Amino acid sequence: MSPVKSVCFIGAGFVGGPSGAVLALKNPDVEVSVVDLSENRIAAWNSDALPIYEPGLLPVVKEARDAETRPQNLFFTTDVRGTIKRADIVFICVNTPTKTAGIGAGKAPNMAYFESATRMIAAEAEKDTIIVEKSTVPCRTAANMREILKAIGKPGVNFEILSNPEFLAEGTAVADLMRPDRILIGSMQTPSGLEAAEVLANLYGSWVPKENILKTNIWSSELAKLAANALLAQRISSINALSAICEATGADVGEIAYAAGLDSRIGSRMLQASVGFGGSCFRKDVLNLSYMAETLHLPEVAAYWQSVVAINEWQKSRFTKRIISALYGTLTGKKIAVYGFSYKKNTADTRESAAISVVKDLIAEQAKVCIYDPQVTKAQIWEELDISGCHIDDVEKFVTIAKNPYDCASDSHAVVVLTEWDDCRQVDWEQIFDIMERPAFVFDGRRVIDAGKLQRLGFHVESIGRGN
Numbered sequence: 001m002s003p004v005k006s007v008c009f010i011g012a013g014f015v016g017g018p019s020g021a022v023l024a025l026k027n028p029d030v031e032v033s034v035v036d037l038s039e040n041r042i043a044a045w046n047s048d049a050l051p052i053y054e055p056g057l058l059p060v061v062k063e064a065r066d067a068e069t070r071p072q073n074l075f076f077t078t079d080v081r082g083t084i085k086r087a088d089i090v091f092i093c094v095n096t097p098t099k100t101a102g103i104g105a106g107k108a109p110n111m112a113y114f115e116s117a118t119r120m121i122a123a124e125a126e127k128d129t130i131i132v133e134k135s136t137v138p139c140r141t142a143a144n145m146r147e148i149l150k151a152i153g154k155p156g157v158n159f160e161i162l163s164n165p166e167f168l169a170e171g172t173a174v175a176d177l178m179r180p181d182r183i184l185i186g187s188m189q190t191p192s193g194l195e196a197a198e199v200l201a202n203l204y205g206s207w208v209p210k211e212n213i214l215k216t217n218i219w220s221s222e223l224a225k226l227a228a229n230a231l232l233a234q235r236i237s238s239i240n241a242l243s244a245i246c247e248a249t250g251a252d253v254g255e256i257a258y259a260a261g262l263d264s265r266i267g268s269r270m271l272q273a274s275v276g277f278g279g280s281c282f283r284k285d286v287l288n289l290s291y292m293a294e295t296l297h298l299p300e301v302a303a304y305w306q307s308v309v310a311i312n313e314w315q316k317s318r319f320t321k322r323i324i325s326a327l328y329g330t331l332t333g334k335k336i337a338v339y340g341f342s343y344k345k346n347t348a349d350t351r352e353s354a355a356i357s358v359v360k361d362l363i364a365e366q367a368k369v370c371i372y373d374p375q376v377t378k379a380q381i382w383e384e385l386d387i388s389g390c391h392i393d394d395v396e397k398f399v400t401i402a403k404n405p406y407d408c409a410s411d412s413h414a415v416v417v418l419t420e421w422d423d424c425r426q427v428d429w430e431q432i433f434d435i436m437e438r439p440a441f442v443f444d445g446r447r448v449i450d451a452g453k454l455q456r457l458g459f460h461v462e463s464i465g466r467g468n
């Protein structure tokens, strides 16, 4: 196969943008184009106000995009069709959200964007092209793609499909892409499939050590992505289930996680008890796996994975119930300061954030909710609450946004920590105590507050996984 000259990423989102930028930075001889249908998104990628907040990303983008220190090889454009025609490799990075209607609604992934991208490649490609599934997709998606490509592709044009799932986490995307634990490449085990896998491996090989590039059959690769997210989410639901036992017994879930995590077979990561996992993928991918099991007539397997999501939902509502109960059974008219709305720190992404459910429940109790988040805009919070089913009149009536944690906490009965942002954690708690109502409560949904210190200041502190 001739050397790769041009690659295209379809979907300029959290995956396509950063992945394209790092690939361009590390392969200066390859033209990398990131395309999207959204003009606003592409305009933002071409500016210094990138459409996603991701630490360390702007310098990477600028170096490859702005041609100040080297020739430009990173382009953001809405010319999807023209870019596909030039590309030797096309990465599909479009969204695959959970279906909201029809068969499998609330469980199955909506593959409409993915299929539309596949059809566009089939219709436009004029030379042999490697198509890479980077979006997270159900196992055997490549078989569906193959049929579409065969039916629509131009005569004489050959396609090779690879699965190359993305494992980056938001907030650490640049570091994850620069030093990935592994790069997984799945291909058909045919000579042309193996050759295509080698071509892709060589692109990654310009910065990823060879031993970290794993090649498998295509179905294993597709399923391995869902398996990885399901196993990570399952760890969080397991520790969160234990957190409830801790609160009832006087054990401390931090000590439990530390003690268990020292066993090298268990390991310490992803065992931080919380108000519940959020983000666009864990819930979606666990449900995707569960739905797949259902369609494969494996109801016990489906129920097992479904329970990971069920515990997560329960954890969120359990936390709000604890707030209500500690505040003497009524929140009506009480100001509640909410610290953090994004689903984790260092991202402005609010998709599936635990904060949405908690704030929704607080509104239902007629609390006066004041939210501080260093990155999330009011419009985004309003949109999430609207989508979650809150009546917009109630949002206007009960929710306000603060510019800093102090205004947020002023005259409040309780501070509720929902995201572990450093500037929420590192406030001057003595000052916060002075400006709050009495008794002053802190509910720590992230276990990032020094409960002992706050108790000495006079706070009543309730933390996930710690009994009082």
Ligand code: NAD
Pocket: 010, 011, 012, 013, 014, 015, 016, 035, 036, 037, 038, 041, 080, 093, 094, 095, 096, 113, 114, 116, 117, 134, 135, 136, 137, 166, 167, 168, 169, 170, 280, 281
């Ligand atoms: P996203 O919503 O941020 O971005 C997807 C982009 O694709 C959008 O900008 C959308 O406009 C664009 N798009 C949709 N259809 C298109 C088409 N036909 N042509 C051109 N553009 C099109 O999504 P994301 O968070 O980047 O996730 C993308 C995929 O990667 C999903 O399958 C997700 O599960 C997976 N993933 C996400 C993450 C993450 O951290 N967000 C990590 C690993 C894997």
Ligand code: UGA
Pocket: 136, 166, 167, 168, 169, 170, 171, 229, 232, 236, 269, 270, 271, 272, 273, 274, 275, 276, 277, 278, 279, 280, 281, 282, 343, 344
């Ligand atoms: C996750 C995976 O970590 C990535 O490997 C994967 O590529 C990505 O999903 C995806 O497929 O989209 P992400 O959702 O960005 O990444 O972030 P995580 O750090 O995994 O956190 C997810 C949620 O779990 C957050 O709400 C976080 O606060 C919560 N969490 C995480 C815990 O409650 N406890 C933990 O110990 C770790």
